[in-house]
Amino acid sequence: MSNTTGDDTTDPVIELAGIDAGYGNTTVLRDVSLAVEAGEIACLIGPNGSGKSTLMKSIYGFADVFAGDVLFRGETVTGRSPQESLKAGMSYVLQDASIFPGMTVHENMLMGGFVFDDDRASERASELYDEFELLGEIRTQRAGSLSGGQRRLLEFARALMVEPDVMLLDEPSIGLEPRYIDQVFDRIRQVNELGTTVLMVEQNAQKGLSVADTGFVLASGEVKFTGSGAELLDDEEVGRLYLGG
Amino acid sequence: MSSVLQFVINGLLVGALFAATAVGFALIWGVVDIINLAHGEMLMLGGYVSYYTLVVVTGEAVASPALALATVPVAIVVVFVVGYLLQRLLVAQVLGTDAFLSLLVTFGLSIGLQQVALKLFSADTRRIAVEFADPSLTVGGFVVPKLKLVAFAGAIALTAALFLFLQRTRTGRSIRAVAQNPEAAALVGIDVAHTRAVTFGLASAIAAGAGAFIAMILAIQPQMGLIYTLKSFIIVVFGGIGSVPGALVGGLLLGTVEELVAGVVSSRWTLAVSFGLLIVLLIVKPDGLFGTGVRE
Numbered sequence: 001m002s003n004t005t006g007d008d009t010t011d012p013v014i015e016l017a018g019i020d021a022g023y024g025n026t027t028v029l030r031d032v033s034l035a036v037e038a039g040e041i042a043c044l045i046g047p048n049g050s051g052k053s054t055l056m057k058s059i060y061g062f063a064d065v066f067a068g069d070v071l072f073r074g075e076t077v078t079g080r081s082p083q084e085s086l087k088a089g090m091s092y093v094l095q096d097a098s099i100f101p102g103m104t105v106h107e108n109m110l111m112g113g114f115v116f117d118d119d120r121a122s123e124r125a126s127e128l129y130d131e132f133e134l135l136g137e138i139r140t141q142r143a144g145s146l147s148g149g150q151r152r153l154l155e156f157a158r159a160l161m162v163e164p165d166v167m168l169l170d171e172p173s174i175g176l177e178p179r180y181i182d183q184v185f186d187r188i189r190q191v192n193e194l195g196t197t198v199l200m201v202e203q204n205a206q207k208g209l210s211v212a213d214t215g216f217v218l219a220s221g222e223v224k225f226t227g228s229g230a231e232l233l234d235d236e237e238v239g240r241l242y243l244g245g
Numbered sequence: 246m247s248s249v250l251q252f253v254i255n256g257l258l259v260g261a262l263f264a265a266t267a268v269g270f271a272l273i274w275g276v277v278d279i280i281n282l283a284h285g286e287m288l289m290l291g292g293y294v295s296y297y298t299l300v301v302v303t304g305e306a307v308a309s310p311a312l313a314l315a316t317v318p319v320a321i322v323v324v325f326v327v328g329y330l331l332q333r334l335l336v337a338q339v340l341g342t343d344a345f346l347s348l349l350v351t352f353g354l355s356i357g358l359q360q361v362a363l364k365l366f367s368a369d370t371r372r373i374a375v376e377f378a379d380p381s382l383t384v385g386g387f388v389v390p391k392l393k394l395v396a397f398a399g400a401i402a403l404t405a406a407l408f409l410f411l412q413r414t415r416t417g418r419s420i421r422a423v424a425q426n427p428e429a430a431a432l433v434g435i436d437v438a439h440t441r442a443v444t445f446g447l448a449s450a451i452a453a454g455a456g457a458f459i460a461m462i463l464a465i466q467p468q469m470g471l472i473y474t475l476k477s478f479i480i481v482v483f484g485g486i487g488s489v490p491g492a493l494v495g496g497l498l499l500g501t502v503e504e505l506v507a508g509v510v511s512s513r514w515t516l517a518v519s520f521g522l523l524i525v526l527l528i529v530k531p532d533g534l535f536g537t538g539v540r541e
Contacts, residue, residue, distance in 0.1 A: 042256055062428075062431070082432060082434070083430045083431070083434045083435070083436060086432075086433070086434040087434065092432055094428065094429070094432060096428070098424075098426060098428065098429035098432055099426070100421070100422050100425040100429060100430075101425055102421065102424075102425050102427070103421070103425070107418070109390065110418075111418065111422055111429075111430075111433050114415075114418075114419070114422075114433045114434045114435060115433075115434040118415070118519055137380075158433070
C-alpha cells in the first residue's frame with residue numbers, strides 16, 4: 001500500500017493525472033491522480049465533503065476540470081460531455097435519484113438505451129429482465145411509485161442497458177435496507193465478472209473495500225491512501241481515521 | 246337559456262385557441278423551467294407570418310379557406326426556428342441562475358419583439374379575410390361560425406399533435422425526460438441544451454399556429470401578445486404545470502367563462518373574473534386540476 005497518489009499499474013482504463021476539478025468558481029479536487037485498471041473493482045472512500053462524487057463527475061463530464069487530464073483507455077477525454085462518455089462505453093449511477101418518476105419502469109429502461117434505436121433498446125431491456133426478474137414483473141409500474149430499493153435496482157439495471165465497459169457507481173447502497181445491500185454488492189460482483197470495470201464511491205467503507213480490488217482514500221479533495229481493498233481494511237491509520245475503528 | 250348555451254359554444258370555440266397557446270406555455274414552464282413572458286409574442290409573430298405570407302403570395306389579405314389554412318404551417322415552421330434560436334442564444338444564458346433573471350430576460354424579449362413588430366408592421370390591426378359562401382352553420386338552433394369552427398378544429402389538432410408527439414416519438418420522450426429529471430436525462434445521453442431549445446421552438450410553433458388562426462377570426466396587432474401570455478398563465482395554473490390535458494381543459498373553460506361573462510354581464514368584466522378565478526384556484530387547489538403533470 002502507498003500513501004501517495006502514484007500507482008504503478010499497467011493498462012489503466014481510467015486515469016486521472018493531477019486534476020483540479022469542481023463547479024464554476026469552486027475547486028473541490030486538488031492535484032488528484034489515480035488509475036483504475038481494466039476489469040477491476042475500485043472503491044473510493046472518504047469523509048463527507050471530501051470530493052468523492054466530484055471525482056466521479058469529473059470522469060463522466062458533469063463537473064468542470066480546471067487542470068490536469070482525465071484519460072479513458074489512454075486517450076485524453078478531459079471536459080468530455082456525458083453523452084460522449086456514454087457513447088465511449090461508460091455508464092454512471094448517480095448518488096441522487098436518477099429515475100424518471102412519471103415514466104414506467106420499462107420506459108425508464110428504454111431511456112437507459114436512448115443512444116440505441118428503439119428495437120435494440122427493447123431487446124436489451126428484455127435481456128436484463130431475465131437477470132433482474134423483479135423489474136420484469138413491475139415493468140408497467142410507474143417508477144415514481146417504487147420503493148427505495150426497487151429504484152436503486154432500476155437505476156443499476158438501466159446503467160447496464162448500454163453494456164458498459166466501465167460503470168461509475170456513486171453510493172450504490174445509500175438509503176437501502178440491509179437486506180438489499182448484499183444483493184446490490186452481489187450484482188456489482190456479477191457485472192464485474194462479466195468484464196465490466198467498476199469504480200464506485202461507497203459511504204459503507206467496510207463493505208465497499210471488501211469487494212474492491214483497489215481502494216482509494218480521498219480526504220479534503222486529495223487522494224491520501226491507495227492500496228488493495230484488503231490492505232486498506234487492515235491498515236491501522238486508515239481504520240482509525242476513515243473506517244470508524 | 247338558449248343564449249347562455251350559445252355563449253358556451255362561442256366560448257368553447259375560442260377557448261381551444263387559448264388552450265393551444267397555453268399548452269406551449271405549460272411545456273416551457275415544465276421542461277425549460279422558466280415562465281416565458283414572451284410567449285404571447287410568439288403567437289403575435291405567427292399571426293404576422295401567416296398574414297404576410299398570404300399578402301406576398303397573393304398580393305392581398307383575402308383568401309379562400311384552403312389558402313388561408315396553407316399559411317398556418319409556414320407560421321409554425323418560421324416561429325419554431327425563431328423560438329429555437331431565442332432559447333439557444335438568449336434564454337439558455339440565464340438558465341440555472343436566479344428565477345428573477347429569466348423573468349426579466351423574457352419580459353425584455355417581449356417588449357423588444359413588440360417594438361420590432363411596431364416598427365415593421367405599424368400599430369394598425371391586420372386581419373386575413375377568409376371568404377366562405379355561407380359563413381355560418383345552424384345546428385339545433387345554435388349558430389356556429391364556420392371560420393371559428395375551423396380555428397377550433399385546427400387548435401385541437403395542434404394540441405393533439407403535440408400530445409402525441411410527446412408520447413410517441415423519441416424527441417418527445419427526451420422532452421419528457423428533461424422535464425422530469427434533467428441530470429438523469431444527461432446521464433442517459435440526452436443533449437439537454439438542445440432538447441430545451443427544441444421544446445422552446447415547439448411551444449413557440451404551437452402558439453404561432455394559434456396566432457395564424459387568430460389572424461383569421463379576430464385581428465392581430467403588435468401589442469396583442471401580453472393578454473395571451475396572461476391567459477396562458479391562468480390556464481396553466483388551472484390545469485397544472487406541464488400538463489397538456491390540463492391546459493386543454495383549462496383553455497376551454499377559460500374561453501367559456503369569458504364568453505359567458507361578456508355575454509351575460511359585460512365584456513369589461515372578463516379579465517377581472519378570469520383573474521378572480523385564478524386567485525380562488527391558487528387558494529383552493531394550488532397544484533391545479535391535473536396535479537403534477539409531466540413535471541414531478
